[in-house]
Amino acid sequence: MLVLDTDDLPATDRIDVYRATAIDQGGSCSIEPELDERGRFRMRLQAWQFGPVGLFANFGSGMRYLQTERDLRRDHWSSISIFNQATGDGGFIWNDTERRLTSDDLAFACKSARYWESRWSNTGENVGLQLRADQVGLPEDLIRDAMPLAGHSSLTPLLLTQLRSLRADADRLSAGPGVEAIGDAVVELVRAVIASVTGSAPVRRAVAEETRFVRIVTYLTVHLTDPDLTPARVAAVHNLTLPALHRLFHAEGLDVQEWIAQHRLEGARDDLASHAHSHRTIADIGRSWGYIDPTSFTRGFRRAYGLTPGHWRRLHREMST
Template identity: 30%
Template sequence: MLCEVVFRTEDLPGADRFDFWCERIGRTHAPLDFHSDHAADYRAHQRVLELGAVHMWPTTHQSLTYRRTPRLIRQSDPESFHIGIPLKGNNRVAFDDQKAVYGAHTIGVFDSSRPVEVTCANGADPFQGIGIEVPKALLHLPRHKTDQLFARAIPGTDGMGALLVQFVTRLAADTSAYQPCDGPRLGTVLVDLLSALFAHTLDADRALPPETRTRALVHRIRAHVQRNLHDPQLTPTTIAAAHHISTSYLHRLFQGEDETVAAWIRRQRLERACRDLADPSLCATPIHSIAARWGFTRAADFTRAFRGAYGLPPKDFRHQALRAATVH
């Protein structure tokens, strides 16, 4: 039998079950924030199959929402992809101001380096699904290509998607025919299937209408900016280069928006700095450190931009926000 670790919340006292489950998933995948209406007596079951550097985990659990937040990403990032496949129930996903619902046998791809919120639910019944954790470095595709797959719904009922779903469900159903030494070999097969599926999905993009490809490109650009706001070198020039387009074409893509690319980047940075300045848990963090965290390398530039956007300097804004938080 393959090397397998089994975890059941029923083996624990009722009051401890949800916290242990959250800790367990955090170790299996990456640190997450959790919420469930069933937290008082949580019922869940997980098996972790060790396939070399790849881990596959069939799971059954009560409804649950988890969030991968920017703060958790800064704290710890395993640089992995998580592939989620609901078998009974669905995943409701929120990311980059987008929302989607992935039904049974729909393959979702998530990145440990990107924020996302996922609710796993199956009405009043337990949710069932399979998660796969694979290091990014193992996939046989350029990084700028795999970025295009984030939070994307890939059908798992036909074609390449069905091959993947059939492989993982059959493996999860019965591991008795395998020995522990087969684990890395099966992991290699799984990585090859994922790489083939991703390549097939990306090739299919070429058949889409031009306007659809354009909208997808704008979405990828926005997601790229959100991930790299901390980088002071994030400019229209570097963004265009990262997406293999000219700077002039980048500006044309944003002509229909309310602001230029540079103005949008500045607003995103200021909004995140504003949020951090108002966060009581960050009250001891120097203002210049928060500014640098969001790409402002010069304190004077940050103060000027912040005052222009919010009508008062960062120090006064923080004071007012923290005082208001204390009152409430």
């Protein structure tokens, strides 16, 4: 959802309005804008809410976004912020540690820092997540100690992929029926990342066990369109036997193969009804959701919805005219 586009404002008001909007969205902060080659500050701020998790995206000319001890003391709530420099030349500072931030990195910050800063130069997009620290259910000192290490966790690429997926389809997902569940899954992933890099071995094992199902569902969601996504592959990636994977899903009242088929068909159904995909063939849409065989796609679609993919598409075209 678009929160602010400074192109809609007089040049003299842009910085002040953006600063006020950023504080309203993310808490007390300091902002130092970088003007473009024409001496202008341009920024487009978007924000979405997924239950307990906020997603934001800033696109425009460079800037420094920082929180000093004074800024941090002003906020009455403790938060965790996670940043990715989707495009542009970025950097991040956490207390005394400075690092370059690229599209393949995540940087983590929380209110217990003495100082933290996210910045980029020239035109770029900075994307991130924000949630309350108490939602992850871990001690504050453990969260604080994890911040400079979390970007190197073996689970961070999974969280990065989730962030990219949310950003790519934020408008639709944030308005959908599963918005709370998406946010809860992100919280569990953040919890798993933090626990994986700090705390005692029993804590790490306990959190890994508690978040295993969420991590597997996230993996399934990310790889849903892969034709070779099978329960056997999922089990191998997560160091489980196939029977153990099935037991894990059965405990949640689910079947892993049915979960894959259901969510693939839902994605294909939405694409078939969307005007944005009207130029694509039915077979192409089926393939894009992992159905290599058109006959198998049609059979599964009819079994799930009582209509063929072609009938479903025609029905929605008639409704939109």
